[in-house]
Amino acid sequence: MANDKPAAGGAAPLPKNVCPACKTPNELNSLTCKKCGEIIKKSGKGSKAPQEYDATEGSFSPACIVIPAVLILGAVLFFLLAVGRGPKPGTCEYNQGQLGKALWRYNKAHPESRMTTLNQDELIRPSRGGKPQLKERLTCPVDPSARYEIDTDGVTVICTRCTKKR
Ligand SMILES: [Zn+2]
Ligand SMILES: [Zn+2]
Incomplete structure (x- = not known):
């Protein structure tokens, strides 16, 4: 067995699912320590990102509708101003x-x-x-x-x- 002890310093972030109490490495999906029974909290950040990605996937973003609408509206206004710039009949x-x-x-x-x-x-x-x-x-x-x-x-x-x- 390799002699790879974790670095000293208890406050350091624990790699994988190392027991916070006895420092025993556990399986990634284990909820409690196999040695002392301490509850192992999963590092939540790694598993949260895919959920945020799923939330935007497949749903309409407002920017997808608003930006083209604004561009079209601007083009129409520009067209109306360019055409109606001359003097109107009757003046x-x-x-x-x-x-x-x-x-x-x-x-x-x-x-x-x-x-x-x-x-x-x-x-x-x-x-x-x-x-x-x-x-x-x-x-x-x-x-x-x-x-x-x-x-x-x-x-x-x-x-x-x-x-x-x-
Ligand atoms: Zn433990
Ligand atoms: Zn006149």
Whole structure:
């Protein structure tokens, strides 16, 4: 038999199921000491870990649902913000944009007679292609007496009421 005595010092953690009273090594699954009958406490930490693993195994973790939901929600919000960023129909800014597009199309169709003073009657008149550059006359929703004009850059349409003079 090998002469391997345990190290001195009673407070040291006992290897395997060594009896805390008489230091007799016992079987791992033995509950009491085979020599003195002392109750041997099993080291609980080793057997607890698999149970914690089983608890998470097969069950839905909230993070599995919440994280994708947040990602999808963020993507939807980003999409809505990106699409709805422009001026809404019915606002003066929207009208200015529509008039600006109509003006750009008109000047492209009539490069030799570019419109220098905004003429909505001219824009709603059907062009050579049969379609008018502008569907209908637009008036400022804030102040109907305001007028839309071509800005000094010759491209942008401004409102005499809403657009701040630079
Ligand atoms: Zn014992
Ligand atoms: Zn306006």
